[in-house]
Amino acid sequence: MANNKPLRRSRKQQSVDISEAQIAVHWREEGYFSPRAQFIAQANLTNKGVLKRFSLDKFPGYYEEFADLLDWYKRWKKTLDTSNPPFWRWFVGGEINACYNCVDRHLAKHKNKTAIHFVPETEHEAIQHVTYQELYVRVNEFAALLRDFCGLKAGDRVTLHMPMVAELPIAMLACARLGVIHSQVFSGFSGKACADRAVDSESRVLITMDAYYRAGSLLDHKEKADIAVAEAAKDGHKVDKVLIWQRYPGKYSSPTQLVAGRDFIVNDVLKQYRGKRLEPVRLPAEAPLFLMYTSGTTGRPKGCQHSIGGYLAYVTWTSKFIQDIHPEDVYWCMADIGWITGHSYIVYGPLALAASSVVYEGVPTHPDAGRPWRIAEDLDVNIFHTSPTAIRALRRAGPEEPAKYNHHFKHMTTVGEPIEPEVWKWYYKVVGKSKAVIVDTWWQTENGGFLCSTVPGIHKMKPGSAGPGIPGIHPVIYDDEGNELPAGSGKAGNICIRNPWPGGFQTIWKDPARFVTQYYSRYCKNPKSKNWRDWPYMAGDGAVQAADGYYRILGRIDDVINVAGHRLGTKEIESAALTVAEVAEAAVVPVADPIKGKVPDLYVSLKPGLQASKALADKVSGAVVFQIGPIARPRTVVIVPDMPKTRSGKIMRRVLAAISNHQDPGDVSTLANPEVVEKIKEAAK
Numbered sequence: 001m002a003n004n005k006p007l008r009r010s011r012k013q014q015s016v017d018i019s020e021a022q023i024a025v026h027w028r029e030e031g032y033f034s035p036r037a038q039f040i041a042q043a044n045l046t047n048k049g050v051l052k053r054f055s056l057d058k059f060p061g062y063y064e065e066f067a068d069l070l071d072w073y074k075r076w077k078k079t080l081d082t083s084n085p086p087f088w089r090w091f092v093g094g095e096i097n098a099c100y101n102c103v104d105r106h107l108a109k110h111k112n113k114t115a116i117h118f119v120p121e122t123e124h125e126a127i128q129h130v131t132y133q134e135l136y137v138r139v140n141e142f143a144a145l146l147r148d149f150c151g152l153k154a155g156d157r158v159t160l161h162m163p164m165v166a167e168l169p170i171a172m173l174a175c176a177r178l179g180v181i182h183s184q185v186f187s188g189f190s191g192k193a194c195a196d197r198a199v200d201s202e203s204r205v206l207i208t209m210d211a212y213y214r215a216g217s218l219l220d221h222k223e224k225a226d227i228a229v230a231e232a233a234k235d236g237h238k239v240d241k242v243l244i245w246q247r248y249p250g251k252y253s254s255p256t257q258l259v260a261g262r263d264f265i266v267n268d269v270l271k272q273y274r275g276k277r278l279e280p281v282r283l284p285a286e287a288p289l290f291l292m293y294t295s296g297t298t299g300r301p302k303g304c305q306h307s308i309g310g311y312l313a314y315v316t317w318t319s320k321f322i323q324d325i326h327p328e329d330v331y332w333c334m335a336d337i338g339w340i341t342g343h344s345y346i347v348y349g350p351l352a353l354a355a356s357s358v359v360y361e362g363v364p365t366h367p368d369a370g371r372p373w374r375i376a377e378d379l380d381v382n383i384f385h386t387s388p389t390a391i392r393a394l395r396r397a398g399p400e401e402p403a404k405y406n407h408h409f410k411h412m413t414t415v416g417e418p419i420e421p422e423v424w425k426w427y428y429k430v431v432g433k434s435k436a437v438i439v440d441t442w443w444q445t446e447n448g449g450f451l452c453s454t455v456p457g458i459h460k461m462k463p464g465s466a467g468p469g470i471p472g473i474h475p476v477i478y479d480d481e482g483n484e485l486p487a488g489s490g491k492a493g494n495i496c497i498r499n500p501w502p503g504g505f506q507t508i509w510k511d512p513a514r515f516v517t518q519y520y521s522r523y524c525k526n527p528k529s530k531n532w533r534d535w536p537y538m539a540g541d542g543a544v545q546a547a548d549g550y551y552r553i554l555g556r557i558d559d560v561i562n563v564a565g566h567r568l569g570t571k572e573i574e575s576a577a578l579t580v581a582e583v584a585e586a587a588v589v590p591v592a593d594p595i596k597g598k599v600p601d602l603y604v605s606l607k608p609g610l611q612a613s614k615a616l617a618d619k620v621s622g623a624v625v626f627q628i629g630p631i632a633r634p635r636t637v638v639i640v641p642d643m644p645k646t647r648s649g650k651i652m653r654r655v656l657a658a659i660s661n662h663q664d665p666g667d668v669s670t671l672a673n674p675e676v677v678e679k680i681k682e683a684a685k
């Protein structure tokens with residue numbers, strides 16, 4: 001029997017605790033900016049008919065337009081199978097290969113065109129231009145190595161821990177050619193974090209590089225592979241082979257020794273596969289293409305599983321119509337391929353459209369804040385894509401810098417965190433020279449591609465707002481009680497998506513139950529329902545919708561902190577702190593930061609009889625860097641005599657967050673230990 005009441009939640013409710021007043025103070029409604037006529041004249045999508053064609057009553061048929069951008073070995077029989085909610089199956093019966101679509105199919109027309117411009121961080125080092133033909137050759141040879149030297153086949157998982165070099169997309173595409181599921185771990189993550197992901201995905205092979213440049217120094221990266229293999233072994237998992245690319249082919253650039261029989265220099269082994277060509281493996285549309293681990297509300301990251309057909313169709317369509325990529329464009333997304341943005345919008349989307357995609361090795365402000373604009377000028381980049389954190393950092397380091405360069409962007413993207421209207425306007429006026437359109441794209445690792453954004457050739461832009469759902473995406477905002485907020489109400493609530501879409505992840509690797517509870521249970525009115533309309537996807541973000549239909553994303557409603565556009569779970573950092581023997585309890589809170597948006601502060605209490613010291617605080621910080629990586633390093637580790645607690649013993653993170661952000665902690669008299677608050681304030685000074 002249909003039950004119309006929202007599901008009762010046994011776990012702690014996640015609610016939007018951002019008041020309307022706060023929103024009003026921070027960001028008032030901004031005026032519109034219009035795309036230039038020159039942009040519209042060349043744009044891939046200007047016909048408003050798309051908005052009608054992609055209305056909810058036409059769902060899911062309109063998604064065939066996405067899949068039709070790809071080459072299929074066999075056309076799908078069913079666009080969407082909803083028989084087992086919320087495990088949606090897209091393009092069922094279709095057969096496809098992602099590598100074929102990103103490489104082989106472009107050879108006839110574009111083989112001499114650059115597919116990847118690899119820009120080393122060291123500015124005097126030559127840029128490498130990898131043509132589609134060269135990409136084809138290198139992907140084939142590496143695929144042969146994976147198949148014949150490593151014995152990998154469709155469905156096996158491989159962990160990649162690679163920096164931003166051309167060999168990373170080459171390795172991903174080689175996996176895709178075989179149907180091997182790649183799991184790329186952000187190179188800035190620690191060896192231990194890499195191990196956790198290799199263990200969870202049961203990868204027998206780890207692909208890495210000896211070294212790479214970051215902020216002016218050549219970092220030893222191979223040492224992390226040794227840690228990863230050793231830590232995986234502690235968890236009972238054996239990594240058989242470590243494949244090591246050389247940053248400078250022919251020269252080993254790491255001081256770390258090779259382990260005989262386990263470590264192999266890719267450049268050496270590849271010699272056996274010279275000239276090898278492999279037919280792309282025909283795979284079902286719903287076979288997994290890759291796993292991307294991301295942080296959630298527990299101590300363990302979750303492996304988001306993305307499909308071949310649905311995912312590739314989604315990123316190709318959005319790259320073409322939201323990024324406005326044409327084959328002749330030079331496109332630069334400054335994200336790291338170790339995050340979903342890089343997978344979708346450096347590798348798969350742009351290459352499926354035969355564009356030239358820039359892969360930049362290092363930090364944007366190295367050696368100075370003019371670097372990105374010099375690269376853009378040199379390569380004639382006309383589409384640029386980055387995060388608010390990078391924009392804020394470039395603005396602070398060199399507000400006048402972009403004006404000195406002769407670059408011309410037609411289109412710019414911002415992604416990953418809310419962008420303040422002043423920062424948006426600097427991006428628009430100074431970086432884009434008031435000529436480029438901007439899209440503020442809201443989405444998540446789980447989603448595969450954009451959810452909310454303006455269509456650049458159709459909609460006006462509004463600083464601080466992502467825009468409406470993209471064509472085909474139908475968002476809705478619910479309040480904490482499960483009531484739908486009226487459209488355009490300007491009230492804050494939990495943003496959800498009413499309909500499935502092909503880019504959405506298929507499941508959490510080895511944890512389908514968590515997939516259901518985390519994203520669907522809260523607003524599903526009837527868990528027995530076979531009707532997709534009963535299964536809105538809950539994103540975990542607070543949002544408001546203005547009267548014009550544009551959404552403004554307010555930030556996470558759960559225990560996730562968005563640091564510089566990268567997602568960190570507070571529980572993961574807390575678990576890392578608890579690996580230090582002296583630590584009794586740990587609590588992480590987000591602190592506002594002028595550049596990175598948010599940074600973590602870590603509060604710890606010690607086991608009885610132990611004294612706080614700088615050395616101990618450093619040890620805790622070191623443990624976080626070991627377990628996760630430098631991006632999770634707390635701004636401060638505050639050692640407190642006790643945590644502020646409710647009478648039932650729950651840590652009141654709200655009080656700690658107020659202290660870290662120099663705000664009033666409010667009424668603390670109901671705490672079990674109100675006297676500790678002053679002591680914590682003292683310790684945090």
Ligand code: WT7
Nearest residue numbers: 415416417418440441442443444445553556567
């Ligand atoms: C979280 C997802 C896939 C993009 C890279 C981050 C926040 C993302 C925006 C935006 C405001 C944004 C949300 C979201 N976010 N884009 N345009 N405006 N907030 O992917 O690591 O999975 O993080 O990033 O809070 O839930 P992610």
